[in-house]
Amino acid sequence: MTSDSGVTHNPSRSLRDWQYALRDQLRALSDQPEQETRWLLAAALGLDGAALLRDALMPISAEEEARITVLLTQRLAGVPLAYCLGEWSFYGLDLCVAPAVLIPRPDTETLVTLALEGLAENDAVRVLDLGTGSGAIALAIAQARPLAEVWAVERSPAALQVARANGALLAPQVHWLEGDWYAPLDSALRFNRIVANPPYLADNDSHLPDLRHEPWEALVAGPSGLECLERIIAGAYERLSLQGVLLLEHGPDQGKAVRGLLNNAGFGAVQTCRDLAGRERVSSGIRN
Numbered sequence: 001m002t003s004d005s006g007v008t009h010n011p012s013r014s015l016r017d018w019q020y021a022l023r024d025q026l027r028a029l030s031d032q033p034e035q036e037t038r039w040l041l042a043a044a045l046g047l048d049g050a051a052l053l054r055d056a057l058m059p060i061s062a063e064e065e066a067r068i069t070v071l072l073t074q075r076l077a078g079v080p081l082a083y084c085l086g087e088w089s090f091y092g093l094d095l096c097v098a099p100a101v102l103i104p105r106p107d108t109e110t111l112v113t114l115a116l117e118g119l120a121e122n123d124a125v126r127v128l129d130l131g132t133g134s135g136a137i138a139l140a141i142a143q144a145r146p147l148a149e150v151w152a153v154e155r156s157p158a159a160l161q162v163a164r165a166n167g168a169l170l171a172p173q174v175h176w177l178e179g180d181w182y183a184p185l186d187s188a189l190r191f192n193r194i195v196a197n198p199p200y201l202a203d204n205d206s207h208l209p210d211l212r213h214e215p216w217e218a219l220v221a222g223p224s225g226l227e228c229l230e231r232i233i234a235g236a237y238e239r240l241s242l243q244g245v246l247l248l249e250h251g252p253d254q255g256k257a258v259r260g261l262l263n264n265a266g267f268g269a270v271q272t273c274r275d276l277a278g279r280e281r282v283s284s285g286i287r288n
């Protein structure tokens with residue numbers, strides 16, 4: 001039988017045959033081909049890991065083969081695994097992701113952990129996540145602190161759609177707003193925490209070719225890379241309540257510049273924390 005893709009379907013090829021075939025092809029680009037094979041097959045066939053092992057001899061239909069082929073072709077073309085799967089794990093949450101949003105990174109879990117410090121579980125605090133993308137930070141905080149009033153702002157309508165969909169499943173209490181940093185917020189709102197992982201690459205950053213599948217506007221801040229951080233810091237002081245904390249993720253070489261911006265804006269207790277790889281990653285300051 002020949003499928004729509006023009007590939008001849010061999011009905012005697014089992015799930016295990018496909019496992020071997022994918023693993024061999026994925027070796028060319030992945031350092032964990034077995035794991036990626038399991039994830040891609042699970043996504044294409046709607047099976048969990050246990051079924052992949054248990055039903056290894058099951059035949060694969062022409063429709064299933066077509067779905068596997070689409071995912072494999074994307075992956076071999078360099079599409080990030082998260083976009084192939086349509087979901088990604090962040091801070092213990094399974095988030096839907098799409099090419100409209102940045103793929104949430106483990107580095108950003110450092111920001112979430114720091115933002116949660118000092119927020120007791122039963123504190124009714126207000127938290128703002130600027131540039132929410134998939135909603136990763138806002139949702140991780142909302143899940144960890146169910147009494148917190150969490151607000152999230154995003155300029156990209158397509159990204160905000162992904163965030164809202166994640167929110168509907170994970171934390172329906174989050175308030176989602178579309179717009180430019182603080183602009184869509186009621187000017188009377190004051191926050192105990194403002195957090196952001198804004199675009200912080202310069203427009204000539206050497207990493208950009210490797211990141212070509214992710215949205216440019218989620219990555220690039222402008223000629224210096226500091227433009228978004230500057231705007232967020234400039235507007236934060238008046239939006240924070242007394243003793244409120246601003247926490248910003250940034251590039252490993254931007255710590256000194258961000259501390260300077262925070263000090264100039266009047267923040268106290270300015271400091272930078274390192275990520276799990278030991279690189280300067282999150283700078284923060286307290287509104288006195």
Ligand SMILES: C[S@@+](CC[C@H](N)C(=O)[O-])C[C@H]1O[C@@H](n2cnc3c(N)ncnc32)[C@H](O)[C@@H]1O
Pocket residue numbers: 101102103104105108130131132133134135136137153154155156159179180181197198199200217218219228
């Ligand atoms: C680096 S991504 C971070 C996404 C998400 N917070 C995360 O950590 O995975 C930055 C996000 O900021 C958004 N953004 C860029 N400029 C913005 C602006 N002026 N106002 C609001 N959001 C903006 C981008 O669309 C993107 O979703």
